[in-house]
Amino acid sequence: MxxxxxxxxxxxxxxxxxxxxxxxxxxxxxxxxxxxxxxxxxxxxxxxxxxxxxxxxxxxxxxxxxxxxxxxxxxxxxxxxxxxxxxxxxxxxxxxxxxxxxxxGTQTDVNALCEWAGRLADGCSSIADLRILAWDPEAADILPGWYDEWVICERERIRQRLLHGLEAVVRELINIGRVGDAVEAAMNVVRFEPLRESAQRALIEAHLAEHNRIEARRAFERYSRLLAEEMGLMPSTELADLVTLPVTSL
Missing domain, CATH: 1.10.10 (Arc Repressor Mutant, subunit A)
Known part of the structure; x- marks a missing residue:
């Protein structure tokens, strides 16, 4: 399930x-x-x-x-x-x-989220920490519409920490053999930041771990088109190599 x-x-x-x-x-x-x-x-x-x-x-x-x-x-x-x-x-x-x-005794959600992401990044996560997050990316924005300098800096710091935590969830789910959940988790990361190559890499690696090379190729091609349209760039050669190398090399 x-x-x-x-x-x-x-x-x-x-x-x-x-x-x-x-x-x-x-x-x-x-x-x-x-x-x-x-x-x-x-x-x-x-x-x-x-x-x-x-x-x-x-x-x-x-x-x-x-x-x-x-x-x-x-x-x-x-x-x-x-x-x-x-x-x-x-x-x-x-x-x-x-x-x-x-x-x-007062807690803040941003501190709790940063601690969660820190446990994952440090390899100290529990099974409970590996639950897949299904947030609306807009709902997960810290103080949306606030443009004070002290908000902007902290918002970006927290966003980056959260993204690293989500990507770590994908890697850990792959490591413990929950590859179906890893794909789902990776898709959530991509929803957060579709132009982020490390998020796309997590999704491609999850597809490959599930032995779905066609899905991995499709994910790579979608990202390539998006990156070209939005930024006029191409994915890195390291990412391109993932969809041509044998699964056992991951």
Whole structure:
């Protein structure tokens, strides 16, 4: 039976009694199985704290999030954002005169995802980590539509880490003989980033591991056409060699 799922990897599942700050499709907070919508005026603050390790300096946060105007006005906007959270029943922050921090026990989905990808890249994954992800690529975008510099840099870092994790899932599924699941997982990686050669390589290798050389060739030809149309480029010779070399050479 296929292990295709529509939920995040097990590392993002919320332990009993904890709350999770979600940036994928958010920001929003999950507590006790219930979704709490973050007030509009507080979203950027929570995202900033989550993407900076869960603790930030108040002045740094105020100056980055509200760069226009005086320091006093920025500090006032920060206090207002914190107040909106509490008024909305989202008691997720610990605050003092110098810092803002997520409460102990609060998880973030981006940290959980990065830890999951890290286990796979390091070869320390569990069977549960090998569940196939079936996300909509747009839904998996971190803070879509946000163009602040501090968001753009972190979004790309997390996206790359996630893609490496997904490709590692394919390799591990091939290694343990679950080649059908490996093909399915590889197709999900390609959906995320169809121009990424390492993703296409994972799909081709999965087809070859399943002894479907025709499917491997078709995947290579589709990628070749896409790459030529979108970028005016050709696949690497290393990728081309995969569809001409014997399966035993992989």
């Amino acid at each position: 296929s292990s295709l799922i529509t939920s995040p990897p097990p590392s993002t599942e919320q332990p009993v009694g904890c709350q999770m700050l979600c940036l994928v499709g958010g920001p929003y907070v999950v507590r006790g199985g219930h979704r709490l919508n973050v007030p509009e005026g507080s979203k950027r603050l929570l995202a900033f704290i989550a993407l900076h390790g869960g603790r930030v300096d108040r002045r740094q946060a105020a100056g980055t999030l509200w760069p226009e105007g005086s320091d006093e006005r920025a500090a006032g906007n920060l206090r207002s954002a914190v107040w909106r959270l509490k008024s909305g029943g989202i008691d997720i922050l610990l605050t003092d005169k110098q810092t803002l921090a997520l409460r102990p």
